[in-house]
Amino acid sequence: SQQGEEDPQALSIQEGENATMNCSYKTSINNLQWYRQNSGRGLVHLILIRSNEREKHSGRLRVTLDTSKKSSSLLITASRAADTASYFCATGGAGNMLTFGGGTRLMVKP
């Protein structure tokens, strides 16, 4: 079963706007990661946040983690058409396994 669930399932915005995606999970985690997938391609790692961290930044990406609510959000600021992709959260717990959510499909219109 999937650990994480992304919300919304699909998001359409204009270039220059911010995009926010949310991820909820069920069990305790060591870390939470976000990946990006362009259509028909493999996933690319974007950012990792550890369970003892609350916020992390990388370029135009900002990730937050609330372990009390078992949720995370990914914010992409000043979006570009090239940001159009599916975004997945993945939770890492005991052992080396990651569990992926169902993804958010982001479309950025030029």
Next chain:
Amino acid sequence: DGGITQSPKYLFRKEGQNVTLSCEQNLNHDAMYWYRQDPGQGLRLIYYSQIVNDFQKGDIAEGYSVSREKKESFPLTVTSAQKNPTAFYLCASSPPGTNEKLFFGSGTQLSVL
């Protein structure tokens, strides 16, 4: 260039046939993984291997088999027992002792004729 290579990009399977998907990496990673992705869905773990000559079942291993005879290679066989094999298959690897970043291949789309 270091990375993970999956082949073929597209594969067609006839009824009752076994097919094998190739995954090769030159990142010197110990751990390798196979995921299945159905349209519009997330990834589900089929098999994983943390070291040569050892592998474990993931969440949906039935109808699949793997081998890990070399560190660089982790082929996946979709057997005739897998009744609904049409999906996008992704191979990944990670550095030793950590799941903090997975590196993915570009995938194989398997379809049934």
